[in-house]
Amino acid sequence: MNRESVQSLRPPPRPRLYEQLVEQLLDHMTERRLGPGDRLPAERELAGLLGVSRASVVQALVALEVQGVIDVRHGDGAVIRQVPADRQVLRALRARRHRLREVIDARQALEVRIAALAAQRRTENDLDRIDAAVATMADDVARGGRGVAGDEQFHSAVTAAAHSGLLDALMEEISELIRESRIESLSQPDRPAESLSAHQRIVDAIRSGDAQRAGEAMAEHIDAVSDVALLRDEN
Template identity: 60%
Template structure:
């Protein structure tokens, strides 16, 4: 029936999306420029009358879209000043594609882990261990382990010795980064992700392809549990 879509249910913006809008208003009102810092989470929560968890989710959303850079010990730093409409559109697109990214990772990275267990060399194992150490040190200092996480998955991909699968991972690397930021920004997630990585590494070291694939699948299920996909 023509025009029926005009009576579709109206979706109410989620609270963190409203906070994103307020933060962008603050950037404009205060004439912040790239390199300027946003107020600390605690201050933002008090001024906006919301929980710190909601503020944190809004900041993660802005980080995923590249609007801010969250630095341990330095807070949220503005990278560029986008329009509110562009950011909100980007948030909806990001949320819509997250399940597809998880599907792609489940299909590709489980096979990569399986092959890594079969084909890894001593040099590959050393790279995997180095990545775990980088992530461990960052988390111990209060960081999220983002760089170490990236190094770990790159090392496992290299250990699979499959040029085609490596190219596929390169192709989706920006999308995977979105899930990485979302996941490692969840409370307690960096430590759980690191332990999950260690389980994958043990299976690869033991040359157990089935265990490696299973551990990678469990890891992806873990990291795909993010706040933006949960009902409010």
């Protein structure tokens, strides 16, 4: 065997903890014959049963939510939507890490410019729509939710305020991928409140007509929400 062949042989990557937990949760659903509408145990209970931190359980649940296996509802916990027949979920999870990085790059390229244009082109109706989205998110966060719907409405309203058909179409093209990154980000501890404050800074800049400040505020926001457990090195 030549030197290049030997150097190309490396041990397979060790499964990350959240991937192991996802597999155990899928096994639990199958063994207990759970189906749509059934609930998983609460996060704290799962952490005790699995012998891991609650943060690790949350990351595994987020992975299942993004793949459409469960819905995580404030006050209801994790509700099963579907139980996959095989392990395609695990394969999809391993591809998601790389995809998430690319989504963050795309958001930086598109949304920073969108925010700047919104500051230059926004109308009073646009500002009303943006303010309504912030209020929706604030209400959800105040009640203990993650503010996912309000966050989505906010970024959609800012995009509309830029009045660029092409940028709007590009954002729509990656909207489902952004939804995955949104759920991942807003599941981080304290992230909903932090994102809400960042949204307000973006709104203030857009309302003042300061394109540079609006772009900078959006760039800072995307940098902050990009700090997610999935992209950290530790298991």
